[in-house]
Amino acid sequence: MSEILKCIINDEEIEALVDPDMRLVDFLRERMQLTGTKIGCKKGECGACTIIMDGKAVNSCMVPVMRASGSVIQTIEGVEKNGRLHIIQEEFINKGAIQCGFCTPGMIMSSKALLDKNPSPTSDEVKEALGGNICRCTGYRKIEEAVLSAAKRLREEV
Amino acid sequence: MKYIIAESVDDVLRAFSENDGKAMVLAGGTDLVLDAESGKKSSDAWIDIMRIPELKEIKTEDNKIVIGSAVTLTEIARSELIKKYYPSLCKGAGTVGSLQIRNAATLTGNIVSAQPAADAAMALAPLDPEIVVVSNEGERILNMEEMYSGFGKSAIDSTRELVKEVRIHIPAENEKASFIRLELRKSLSLPMLNAAARARVENGVIKEIMINMAPVGVGPKRARAAEEFLLGKELNEENATEAGKLALKDANPRSNPLRGSKEYREETLPVIIERAVADIGVQLGLL
Ligand code: FES
Ligand code: FES
Numbered sequence: 001m002s003e004i005l006k007c008i009i010n011d012e013e014i015e016a017l018v019d020p021d022m023r024l025v026d027f028l029r030e031r032m033q034l035t036g037t038k039i040g041c042k043k044g045e046c047g048a049c050t051i052i053m054d055g056k057a058v059n060s061c062m063v064p065v066m067r068a069s070g071s072v073i074q075t076i077e078g079v080e081k082n083g084r085l086h087i088i089q090e091e092f093i094n095k096g097a098i099q100c101g102f103c104t105p106g107m108i109m110s111s112k113a114l115l116d117k118n119p120s121p122t123s124d125e126v127k128e129a130l131g132g133n134i135c136r137c138t139g140y141r142k143i144e145e146a147v148l149s150a151a152k153r154l155r156e157e158v
Numbered sequence: 159m160k161y162i163i164a165e166s167v168d169d170v171l172r173a174f175s176e177n178d179g180k181a182m183v184l185a186g187g188t189d190l191v192l193d194a195e196s197g198k199k200s201s202d203a204w205i206d207i208m209r210i211p212e213l214k215e216i217k218t219e220d221n222k223i224v225i226g227s228a229v230t231l232t233e234i235a236r237s238e239l240i241k242k243y244y245p246s247l248c249k250g251a252g253t254v255g256s257l258q259i260r261n262a263a264t265l266t267g268n269i270v271s272a273q274p275a276a277d278a279a280m281a282l283a284p285l286d287p288e289i290v291v292v293s294n295e296g297e298r299i300l301n302m303e304e305m306y307s308g309f310g311k312s313a314i315d316s317t318r319e320l321v322k323e324v325r326i327h328i329p330a331e332n333e334k335a336s337f338i339r340l341e342l343r344k345s346l347s348l349p350m351l352n353a354a355a356r357a358r359v360e361n362g363v364i365k366e367i368m369i370n371m372a373p374v375g376v377g378p379k380r381a382r383a384a385e386e387f388l389l390g391k392e393l394n395e396e397n398a399t400e401a402g403k404l405a406l407k408d409a410n411p412r413s414n415p416l417r418g419s420k421e422y423r424e425e426t427l428p429v430i431i432e433r434a435v436a437d438i439g440v441q442l443g444l445l
Contacts, residue, residue, distance in 0.1 A: 003161055020161035020204070023191065044188055044259055045346055056232075056261040062191050063262070064184070066161035067206060110258070131345030132256020 007068045009034070010078030024063040025049045028075060036076035036105045040134070047133030050106035051075050057113035057129070076105035079112060087157070088112055091150035092143070099137035106133050111147045119155050123148065160203035164210055170320050171294050173205045181205050183316040185227060186263035188255065189271040201317060213322065216240065222288075222325040227266035231278055232257065234265055243329055246337040246354060250281020256345050266321045269305050272312040274373035275349050281337040283370040283378035284356040288325040293318050302370075306377035333358040333366070336437035338430050342417065350418040351411075351427055354378070355434040357393065359442055364388050369401070371431060374409035374423070381431060383407040388435070393444050398435040402428030 002017045028034045040046035042061045049061040052074040114129035181203035193199040213228035235252030268278040307313040335356035339349045358366040370378035384401040411423035439445035
């Protein structure tokens, strides 16, 4: 049986007929073609599928699609604005916090959820925010540096 | 499958009777969604309770702290109200999984999914909560031990019963609780062992004590021999150490390939219990 899903994804109002068995990550990737959100484990253990839902970072692989009803969702595709990368994305590049890039969309979304609420996070707060995101390539130090330096730049911009 | 978004407790009860055992309560979903996919749990419909306003509150009422069953673990970990009375519960809730998981998962879900060493449920256990369960037959109140019916099994039938809230008494001046975890890594790992305790201490002497530990049996197991030993005794290092040894009397840890052998857990459990007891002494300025 299908149900109607209405939500906002990357500032766009969406209305779609969905099978409630589906998980949000599959809806985003397969129906919306938003394949920037990755699937690593599909079990909540890697954070590759992290998106921001109503201001909070969640694993989209654990969200039944209908739970998104009425929600405001941001994916990695919505982070860049007018062809310009977000400061967090720029700092990931500047600090060399990316190698294969598979974990990066999830890392960026977790970082953005943090910085949207907390412009001056401590190193421990960054670690808490990124604790659910696994990276198999870079090690975590550069990623933490990137987030802290993005926070600094974002503060200076205001 | 049908997806029902409940807006009130009455909506849930109606969905129970209309679907007659075929619709299941869905809270955070971080366990249930996976169990549904693996076929461990199946139902024709889900009843989403996360938007029921009355279940989303943390408040005090009749000298009790009331935590609604749609409150997330992140909300508990960051609640000023809970931190004021039971920082150990904030700690336990803040240790589950990862931030993404805690942003979705609930305390009640952590109990109902019935994993023995669930950190939030463990931190809650010695606070001796009243767990309020509603169904079309009425309301009943269970204690922590009554919530578990076997290994990994809940006493709650989530196709007919809804856990509405958890109520915890406000601690007395000289009453504190603790939560200790033995872990492989900080995020995304189940504990090798965990323990939690609560005690009321008068003039240095323990007047009331509850100690829980896991995974050493079904759910958060009571360390009764250790509790009996401590009751009426002074809260000091020596007695905390002795209580740790006695905890083994009520513990039957199994071997786990990732999280420690039976032998390893038997060696470390006394230390974890000792720390849980001693931490209360530290909070009270006795140690
Ligand atoms: S794919 Fe969702 S957490 Fe790994
Ligand atoms: S850059 Fe490869 S997994 Fe993180």
